[in-house]
Amino acid sequence: MSMGASAPIRRSFDRALFAILCLGLLLVLILVALLPWQGPYWAVLLLFPINVLVYLGAGLLAWHYRPSNRMGALILLTGVWVFLGGAANTDVPALVWLGTIASSMPLAGFVHLLLAFPKGRVRGTIARATVALAYATSIVLEAPRYLFIPDPTAPGLAIVDAPELARWGNIAQELVGFLVLMSTLLVLVRRLRRASTAERRVLVPLYGYGIAAVVVLLFASRLLRPVFGWAPTDVAALQLLMFCGVPIAFALGILRGGVARTGELEELGVWLGEAGNTKPAIGAALARTLGDPTLEVWFWVPGRDGYVDMDGAPVTADRQHTGRGLEPVELDGRRIGAISCDIALMDEPDLVRTAGRVVAIALDRERLIAELLASHRALQSSRERLVQVADGERRRIAQDLHDGLQVQLVLLALEAQQLANAGGVGGAVRERATVLRKGIDAAAADLREVVHAVMPAALTQRGLSAAAEDLVDRMPVPTTLTLDVVDNECPPVVESTAYFVVAEALANAVKHADAGAIAVLLRRQDDVLHVEVRDDGDGGARAGAGSGLTGMAERVEALGGAVRITSADGHGTTIRAEIPCVS
Amino acid sequence: MRVVIGEDEALLRRGLELMLGDAGFDVVAVAGDATELEAAVAEHRPALAVTDIRMPPSYTDEGLLAALRIRTQFPQTAVVVLSQHVQRRYAVELLSDQTGGIGYLLKQRIADVDEFLGDLRRVAEGGTAIDPDVVAVMVSRARRSNVAVGALTPRQQEVLGLMAEGRSNASIAARLFLTEKAVVQHASRIYDALSLPVDSDAHRRVLAVLQHLNRD
Numbered sequence: 001m002s003m004g005a006s007a008p009i010r011r012s013f014d015r016a017l018f019a020i021l022c023l024g025l026l027l028v029l030i031l032v033a034l035l036p037w038q039g040p041y042w043a044v045l046l047l048f049p050i051n052v053l054v055y056l057g058a059g060l061l062a063w064h065y066r067p068s069n070r071m072g073a074l075i076l077l078t079g080v081w082v083f084l085g086g087a088a089n090t091d092v093p094a095l096v097w098l099g100t101i102a103s104s105m106p107l108a109g110f111v112h113l114l115l116a117f118p119k120g121r122v123r124g125t126i127a128r129a130t131v132a133l134a135y136a137t138s139i140v141l142e143a144p145r146y147l148f149i150p151d152p153t154a155p156g157l158a159i160v161d162a163p164e165l166a167r168w169g170n171i172a173q174e175l176v177g178f179l180v181l182m183s184t185l186l187v188l189v190r191r192l193r194r195a196s197t198a199e200r201r202v203l204v205p206l207y208g209y210g211i212a213a214v215v216v217l218l219f220a221s222r223l224l225r226p227v228f229g230w231a232p233t234d235v236a237a238l239q240l241l242m243f244c245g246v247p248i249a250f251a252l253g254i255l256r257g258g259v260a261r262t263g264e265l266e267e268l269g270v271w272l273g274e275a276g277n278t279k280p281a282i283g284a285a286l287a288r289t290l291g292d293p294t295l296e297v298w299f300w301v302p303g304r305d306g307y308v309d310m311d312g313a314p315v316t317a318d319r320q321h322t323g324r325g326l327e328p329v330e331l332d333g334r335r336i337g338a339i340s341c342d343i344a345l346m347d348e349p350d351l352v353r354t355a356g357r358v359v360a361i362a363l364d365r366e367r368l369i370a371e372l373l374a375s376h377r378a379l380q381s382s383r384e385r386l387v388q389v390a391d392g393e394r395r396r397i398a399q400d401l402h403d404g405l406q407v408q409l410v411l412l413a414l415e416a417q418q419l420a421n422a423g424g425v426g427g428a429v430r431e432r433a434t435v436l437r438k439g440i441d442a443a444a445a446d447l448r449e450v451v452h453a454v455m456p457a458a459l460t461q462r463g464l465s466a467a468a469e470d471l472v473d474r475m476p477v478p479t480t481l482t483l484d485v486v487d488n489e490c491p492p493v494v495e496s497t498a499y500f501v502v503a504e505a506l507a508n509a510v511k512h513a514d515a516g517a518i519a520v521l522l523r524r525q526d527d528v529l530h531v532e533v534r535d536d537g538d539g540g541a542r543a544g545a546g547s548g549l550t551g552m553a554e555r556v557e558a559l560g561g562a563v564r565i566t567s568a569d570g571h572g573t574t575i576r577a578e579i580p581c582v583s
Numbered sequence: 584m585r586v587v588i589g590e591d592e593a594l595l596r597r598g599l600e601l602m603l604g605d606a607g608f609d610v611v612a613v614a615g616d617a618t619e620l621e622a623a624v625a626e627h628r629p630a631l632a633v634t635d636i637r638m639p640p641s642y643t644d645e646g647l648l649a650a651l652r653i654r655t656q657f658p659q660t661a662v663v664v665l666s667q668h669v670q671r672r673y674a675v676e677l678l679s680d681q682t683g684g685i686g687y688l689l690k691q692r693i694a695d696v697d698e699f700l701g702d703l704r705r706v707a708e709g710g711t712a713i714d715p716d717v718v719a720v721m722v723s724r725a726r727r728s729n730v731a732v733g734a735l736t737p738r739q740q741e742v743l744g745l746m747a748e749g750r751s752n753a754s755i756a757a758r759l760f761l762t763e764k765a766v767v768q769h770a771s772r773i774y775d776a777l778s779l780p781v782d783s784d785a786h787r788r789v790l791a792v793l794q795h796l797n798r799d
Contacts, residue, residue: 399642402637402667403592406667406690406691407592407594407595409691410595410598410690410691410693410694411594411595411598413691413693413694413695414598414602414693414694414696416694417694417695417696418602418696421696421697437694437695440694441691441694441695444691445691448667448668448689448691451667451668452668456668457637457666457667457668457670458668458670458672460643461636461637461643461644462643462644462672466670466672469670469671469672470670470671470672473670473671473672473720473724474720476723477727478727478728
């Protein structure tokens with residue numbers, strides 16, 4: 001899929017992201033230009049632009065691939081707070097002001113990210129209150145630090161020199177911060193308990209890392225410095241390193257399941273409109289578009305009140321209730337299918353719903369095609385069964401006649417002859433009994449022909465080549481037979497169908513074409529039985545209605561084969577049949 | 584003459600048994616399938632085995648295969664194979680060992696009792712009895728593909744067919760309302776036309792005729 005003129009919204013969105021990238025890079029350059037690299041802490045300072053770059057990259061990637069997910073925007077916003085934290089270390093008073101005021105904002109950012117994961121929106125009262133409290137702590141309770149302690153690097157920011165007030169403010173901030181931390185933990189633990197095992201595998205490390213970042217931000221300076229004797233720069237370095245991991249963790253978290261781009265729904269629609277028969281299944285297209293490789297598309301089967309998957313297998317109830325999301329797809333108010341996808345993505349139901357609407361018509365078309373194919377298959381197999389049943393019936397009739405009537409006729413004729421031969425009967429009776437015996441013999445001969453026409457003994461006893469040989473032996477015109485088949489390699493119904501093709505074609509050549517020479521070829525090549533009967537007769541044979549050739553062609557077609565008749569007037573007739581021989 | 588019968592159809596088996604018994608044959612065993620038949624032949628070593636071609640368990644051509652094995656293992660036992668439908672391929676297979684003592688007849692021929700008994704006796708003596716239906720197929724096929732056969736007069740072709748059936752000159756003469764001498768003359772012209780070797784043995788001459796008719 002290429003980004004064509006079909007996605008103007010997508011294009012302008014990409015342009016906006018590009019603008020953010022440029023702005024972000026500009027900010028990084030400003031930071032690099034203004035930070036005091038001559039000082040002893042240049043290595044720690046270096047972590048600021050690196051952090052900003054990481055937030056910028058991770059945020060943009062997440063936003064690009066998940067346009068409707070706000071996590072990318074949140075990562076970028078948190079990146080702004082980190083930038084300001086770096087700006088506080090420059091010599092530009094305005095930047096130092098901003099940086100000082102925003103120095104605790106990353107705390108609120110982390111809490112916000114944690115509670116907004118995975119869709120970027122904060123749900124639930126406690127969670128919302130916690131985020132609000134986190135911002136309040138970072139903005140309001142940070143104020144005493146700079147309002148009541150004059151800082152020479154940010155002149156004019158302090159309003160009064162009251163270190164005691166600042167200390168109380170600091171304590172209040174840590175207390176409220178602890179409260180925010182606890183509340184966040186509470187919400188996250190509750191969410192973990194509701195999550196599936198698969199989701200926990202993503203959530204636990206992510207939450208763990210987020211919480212660790214918050215803890216380090218809040219308490220590192222209180223714990224590490226006095227208790228473990230860390231230098232302030234070491235604590236700052238640890239904090240900045242922790243910060244660095246946050247955007248990476250969250251970006252990975254929402255991009256898991258592939259790096260497909262969302263927001264290409266219009267493009268998907270255009271593609272569906274022009275797609276030919278060679279397109280992959282809709283499910284695959286949607287999975288790619290929505291970036292969820294586990295996505296499946298199911299069809300609704302009204303008759304059975306349930307779904308079937310793309311392969312036509314019924315979707316069992318436990319497959320429907322695995323904690324995955326299920327978005328029904330409707331067309332004109334009728335349910336035609338559903339999209340089953342990862343629950344994390346389902347937190348954006350609008351997106352899946354929109355996708356469902358876009359693919360509804362295509363899905364219905366695919367469903368109809370599937371139904372058509374299924375009924376075609378059913379028709380084909382029922383035709384095949386009919387031919388098989390008819391074939392079986394022919395065999396049974398031939399056998400019944402053989403075992404019943406033919407034996408009866410032998411015995412009757414024998415009795416008549418024995419009557420004729422018996423001593424003590426008059427000449428007239430003797431003669432009439434002999435005539436009777438001959439009459440029965442004639443009836444038996446007729447019956448033999450009937451039985452032979454129904455199902456020749458050679459076919460059931462030996463197979464196609466023996467039966468074809470018998471046919472050719474009895475031809476009144478010179479007929480050659482080329483055999484390249486092994487008897488009984490093909491199913492009986494295929495052999496008998498091939499036999500009747502030869503019989504019908506030979507009868508046709510003799511009766512209608514006035515042929516002088518005929519050539520019969522039987523060859524099995526790969527899994528196809530080829531039958532060819534060629535004569536040098538008048539030509540002009542047509543598989544018209546009612547002709548034996550039509551019935552023969554229908555039998556062959558019912559077995560998935562084909563018959564071709566080449567018969568130009570005056571140029572002989574060639575009848576070719578190809579019958580699949582799958583044993 | 585000691586005979587073994589192989590026929591799965593009970594009524595027909597019984598009918599054959601009675602008919603052969605009445606005609607003075609000594610029916611030493613009857614069998615319902617090919618395995619029983621071969622066992623009976625091995626046990627009684629009869630002069631003749633009469634068998635249906637299609638018997639249990641597969642109801643295909645086990646009678647024919649049994650006949651071929653019997654001819655190989657017990658050359659003293661002649662075999663007559665009966666079938667509802669006769670075809671050239673089976674006749675050719677039965678005649679392949681060129682030793683005679685083989686019959687291949689439509690089942691319906693049983694009813695023409697005298698003719699049938701004559702065929703049985705001839706086969707038991709080392710002759711052949713090939714059904715007129717098969718011979719007709721052989722002759723008409725040879726007439727189209729074999730110049731020498733095609734060049735024979737209609738009457739000679741008629742004599743050729745009766746010879747192929749395995750009949751004696753006397754029998755042919757009676758059938759065609761000819762003198763036996765006339766038949767001999769026809770026969771010798773046929774041998775000349777088909778370049779068949781002169782052989783004093785009547786059975787071997789028949790085999791040579793059949794072989795000539797069935798060459799490709």
